[in-house]
Amino acid sequence: MFSTVIDPIFAIALNTFRETVRDRVLYAFFVFACLITVLGILLGSLSVGQDIRIVEDLGLTVIAIIGGIIAVFAGTNLVYKELERRTIYVIFTKPVSSWQFILGKYVGLSLCLFVVLVGMGLFLLGLVSLVDPEHHMQLHIHGITCSLALVLLELLFVLAMATFFSTFSTPIMSVIFTLSLWFIGHLGSSLIDLSRMSNNPTAQNLLSTLYWCLPDLAQLTRVRSMLMYGKEPSQEIIVFMLSYVMAFILLLLGLASIVNERREFP
Amino acid sequence: MTGLNVIEARGLCKDRVSSFLLKRSMVLDNLSLTVKQGETYGLLGPNGAGKTTTVKILLGLMKPDRGEVSVLGKTAGDHSSLKRIGFLPENPYFYSHLTGLEFLEFIARLFGLKRFEIKDRIKDLLRLVSMEADANKPMNKYSKGMLQRLGIAQSLINDPDILFWDEPMSGLDPIGRRDVREIINQLKRNGKTIFFNSHLLPDVNEVCDRVGVLVKGRLVTEEKISNIDQGGGYRDLEDFFLAQAER
Ligand SMILES: Nc1ncnc2c1ncn2[C@@H]1O[C@H](COP(=O)(O)OP(=O)(O)OP(=O)(O)O)[C@@H](O)[C@H]1O
Ligand SMILES: [Mg+2]
Numbered sequence: 001m002f003s004t005v006i007d008p009i010f011a012i013a014l015n016t017f018r019e020t021v022r023d024r025v026l027y028a029f030f031v032f033a034c035l036i037t038v039l040g041i042l043l044g045s046l047s048v049g050q051d052i053r054i055v056e057d058l059g060l061t062v063i064a065i066i067g068g069i070i071a072v073f074a075g076t077n078l079v080y081k082e083l084e085r086r087t088i089y090v091i092f093t094k095p096v097s098s099w100q101f102i103l104g105k106y107v108g109l110s111l112c113l114f115v116v117l118v119g120m121g122l123f124l125l126g127l128v129s130l131v132d133p134e135h136h137m138q139l140h141i142h143g144i145t146c147s148l149a150l151v152l153l154e155l156l157f158v159l160a161m162a163t164f165f166s167t168f169s170t171p172i173m174s175v176i177f178t179l180s181l182w183f184i185g186h187l188g189s190s191l192i193d194l195s196r197m198s199n200n201p202t203a204q205n206l207l208s209t210l211y212w213c214l215p216d217l218a219q220l221t222r223v224r225s226m227l228m229y230g231k232e233p234s235q236e237i238i239v240f241m242l243s244y245v246m247a248f249i250l251l252l253l254g255l256a257s258i259v260n261e262r263r264e265f266p
Numbered sequence: 267m268t269g270l271n272v273i274e275a276r277g278l279c280k281d282r283v284s285s286f287l288l289k290r291s292m293v294l295d296n297l298s299l300t301v302k303q304g305e306t307y308g309l310l311g312p313n314g315a316g317k318t319t320t321v322k323i324l325l326g327l328m329k330p331d332r333g334e335v336s337v338l339g340k341t342a343g344d345h346s347s348l349k350r351i352g353f354l355p356e357n358p359y360f361y362s363h364l365t366g367l368e369f370l371e372f373i374a375r376l377f378g379l380k381r382f383e384i385k386d387r388i389k390d391l392l393r394l395v396s397m398e399a400d401a402n403k404p405m406n407k408y409s410k411g412m413l414q415r416l417g418i419a420q421s422l423i424n425d426p427d428i429l430f431w432d433e434p435m436s437g438l439d440p441i442g443r444r445d446v447r448e449i450i451n452q453l454k455r456n457g458k459t460i461f462f463n464s465h466l467l468p469d470v471n472e473v474c475d476r477v478g479v480l481v482k483g484r485l486v487t488e489e490k491i492s493n494i495d496q497g498g499g500y501r502d503l504e505d506f507f508l509a510q511a512e513r
Contacts, residue, residue: 019363
């Protein structure tokens with residue numbers, strides 16, 4: 001009984017993972033990210049004195065951006081690609097529920113993101129070990145791992161947003177929606193400041209509603225920079241952030257399943 | 267043959283909206299049909315008549331605007347009936363980066379089949395559609411006919427009681443078509459119900475028990491093959507089809 005619920009999810013996840021990992025586009029992004037990081041470091045060492053922290057910071061930012069691009073594009077194409085290739089017909093003529101499909105797809109793509117982040121993270125560590133003459137590798141490994149975990153958490157949220165939009169709009173529109181919300185999420189509490197500054201009551205309401213509806217992604221960035229300077233965030237903050245983002249992801253995936261349930265596949 | 271109605275559609279109507287200028291057009295117009303258990307039913311009709319739309323509604327992929335559908339006694343798309351249904355979509359095109367074998371495994375797991383059953387089942391099916399040699403190639407390296415064969419194999423993976431096949435012969439070479447005819451005959455001997463669309467009338471003539479002709483969303487006639495063959499005043503099924511479709 002249990003396996004008949006889990007099996008389809010697992011099958012869809014594995015399928016998605018294989019399809020995405022075997023796609024050459026993914027490698028193009030990967031190589032691109034590595035090149036940019038190396039280039040940045042070379043340029044950096046020409047101008048300012050070599051600083052490991054700058055290397056790490058640059059590398060992590062590039063990883064976050066490239067990972068974000070992958071999350072947004074893979075997520076927004078999620079339902080569309082299956083529709084376009086008519087593979088959706090083979091899935092929904094099997095005893096598979098909408099939520100199993102959404103969850104399976106999401107898990108598969110998350111796995112891909114994880115693999116990509118690990119790959120790029122290892123590359124960054126390699127670079128850092130080349131640049132750092134004193135080999136404080138233990139420290140670097142810890143810092144980079146923690147930061148990448150935060151990046152992953154953020155990307156999982158972005159992926160859930162993209163998945164949600166993909167269930168009812170075209171890929172282009174979903175990309176626009178996802179990127180705007182992602183950006184707004186980063187404004188975080190500045191949204192509140194903005195709404196105070198505005199004279200227009202509608203704009204005020206809109207901005208503060210957005211603040212209350214969206215996760216405060218600025219907080220993730222704050223914790224990340226804390227980590228970079230060797231400060232550990234407290235246990236409470238970590239637990240709070242985790243549950244906060246997880247709740248958002250579950251909500252988005254739940255909504256995506258409901259929307260997808262009502263959908264026709266012409 | 268117990269004579270039970272396993273597929274029943276009553277008064278189906280469906281409008282489709284083309285994205286251009288949102289123009290509505292009626293695709294199915296009060297369509298009613300029934301298929302009995304063990305019967306092989308061929309739905310014929312010119313291009314754009316609504317055959318594929320009918321199949322999609324019977325499977326629950328689309329909802330009719332009006333009318334009712336029951337398949338195996340359940341509403342269309344019910345999970346307990348989907349477990350006993352095999353479906354071959356029109357022009358199947360699957361996942362480009364998966365191999366044929368991985369794809370069949372994927373479909374088997376969607377049905378929740380057990381790991382040990384899956385292996386033997388897939389081996390048998392690959393042999394049935396003569397695809398053993400190409401099972402480990404990625405699907406974007408398949409020819410149209412190879413995809414079609416794989417599509418037939420995936421539709422049989424759960425040993426279904428009813429088969430919905432949308433143009434099973436399209437893209438197949440003469441050997442492949444003969445193989446499909448043989449598969450259909452074997453399924454018939456096992457008492458399976460088969461519902462299919464086709465434009466290849468000689469094949470239809472050979473395997474079907476009954477045909478229906480759909481023209482512009484309306485079922486203009488239904489007839490037993492045996493009645494057409496023996497003195498219906500028609501030379502063959504093609505003659506019958508042309509007479510009905512252009513009436
Ligand atoms: N995705 C779609 N969106 C809007 N209209 C569609 C869509 N697909 C098909 N139609 C319209 O529905 C009608 C019936 O199409 P359908 O695919 O059911 O025909 P068919 O009988 O299967 O034809 P063929 O023999 O060519 O496969 C056609 O007029 C077609 O224009
Ligand atoms: Mg068709």
